[in-house]
Amino acid sequence: KAGVTQTPRYLIKTRGQQVTLSCSPISGHRSVSWYQQTPGQGLQFLFEYFSETQRNKGNFPGRFSGRQFSNSRSEMNVSTLELGDSALYLCASSLSGGSLYEQYFGPGTRLTVT
């Protein structure tokens, strides 16, 4: 069974631009979560989608948004990029969310904002 895939793996953008990251969950998984990983802050929860609905949201500004499609694939968008948005963005999928179900992480998208 294929794992969680994220595209692209690396991105370089300029301040003020916007970016869209993509995540394809494991087949059959309906919950997708997004995290931002930085050396100083560690992993911070961005949001979680289940059946095309945002079910949980972390403490990030409205510049960070996401969506989920009917095939459970998810996209994350960051508008008006800032230098501080440089990070590794991780996507995780699980059968239906919930701590009883293991989250499977993708390799991440490394975003660099210059």
Place this chain on the structure above:
Amino acid sequence: GNSVTQMEGPVTLSEEAFLTINCTYTATGYPSLFWYVQYPGEGLQLLLKATKADDKGSNKGFEATYRKETTSFHLEKGSVQVSDSAVYFCALSPTGNQFYFGTGTSLTVIP
């Protein structure tokens, strides 16, 4: 609020040494607790978990016990190998759909 505090790294050990990585948490209610491991260039993998007080999670020689009285979930391994070199993250989930991670502890095992 919910938060996880992990032992600062990096940690360097010789092969076959004993490993302890401390993790304490603050949470409302009764969260589930997790240890994840991240190898270079890869995403996080679940190492072990515990869903209630006094539960012991174990996997690949690693163990951690959910201690409600001390709000701790310390990771231990009796004899580390070079292949255990990675970054280890402690995490909690109070609701099941949102996870809170520690900042990670880098472990290097030297032969």
